[in-house]
Amino acid sequence: MEDWQVRPDLIVSGMTTSAGGSFNVVKIDGMGKVNGDLNCVSMDVNGTLKMQGGITGEQVSINGMGTVEGTVECDSLRIDGMATIQGMVQCSELKVNGKGKFQGNVHGERLSIDGSAVVEGDVECELFGSAGTINIQGLLNAGTVEIRLNGSSEVKEIGGEHIRISNPDHVRFWKQLGLGGVPRMKADVIEGDEVYLENTHADKVRGARIYIGRGCKIRQVEYTETYEQDPDASVGSSSQA
Numbered sequence: 001m002e003d004w005q006v007r008p009d010l011i012v013s014g015m016t017t018s019a020g021g022s023f024n025v026v027k028i029d030g031m032g033k034v035n036g037d038l039n040c041v042s043m044d045v046n047g048t049l050k051m052q053g054g055i056t057g058e059q060v061s062i063n064g065m066g067t068v069e070g071t072v073e074c075d076s077l078r079i080d081g082m083a084t085i086q087g088m089v090q091c092s093e094l095k096v097n098g099k100g101k102f103q104g105n106v107h108g109e110r111l112s113i114d115g116s117a118v119v120e121g122d123v124e125c126e127l128f129g130s131a132g133t134i135n136i137q138g139l140l141n142a143g144t145v146e147i148r149l150n151g152s153s154e155v156k157e158i159g160g161e162h163i164r165i166s167n168p169d170h171v172r173f174w175k176q177l178g179l180g181g182v183p184r185m186k187a188d189v190i191e192g193d194e195v196y197l198e199n200t201h202a203d204k205v206r207g208a209r210i211y212i213g214r215g216c217k218i219r220q221v222e223y224t225e226t227y228e229q230d231p232d233a234s235v236g237s238s239s240q241a
Helices: 169-176
Strands: 010-012 015-018 021-028 031-034 038-045 048-051 055-062 065-068 072-079 082-085 089-096 099-102 106-113 116-119 123-130 133-148 152-166 184-197 200-212 217-229 234-240
Touching: 010 015, 038 048, 055 065, 072 082, 089 099, 106 116, 106 133
Parallel strands: 010 021, 015 031, 021 038, 031 048, 038 055, 048 065, 055 072, 065 082, 072 089, 082 099, 089 106, 099 116, 106 123, 116 133, 123 133, 133 152, 152 184, 184 200, 200 217, 217 234
Antiparallel strands: none
């Protein structure tokens, strides 16, 4: 018999305080306070969770509000509500449709931000995608970075093999009507093999094949193979290494 088959479930529908431990299913529909670490197969938070510990599991879903003071290690972490995680996050797949605040580093394979995310540490993954707003105060390092701007985003440094930051057509449509601000990315340094940028302000862009598109304002571009610039872009200087 597998270990998870003999574990109890932790079901909270009112107000409950738990010392943590090992469970099969954890389901929070009311207000749950956990004073310790949790190890579970799956966790589903629809109410309010406050944890003075970390989470280890396979699937973690936060639809309500959650605060985790420790680390989160799982296969899948999905945030549709609001969550603050104070420790490191390590997961195969992270998806944020609501609002997530991560005070440590975030490591994974596939990270998708369609809502809002603030990361005070570094982000490292194979595939990073965003159609929401992001604020990463450290380094974003990924094999592929695909960011569709829908608001003001900021990343201190971006590194990767393929980097594409673009302005969706529907945002341009609303801008033409005078509705809404200009979606923009701000970064200190962007470095990759292939770099495509729109509406990006950066101090320095380095790479092999670089395209600087409309709305960009870049102080310095360094490239090794090819470089193109849209007439509606401002570049202080460019040089081939």
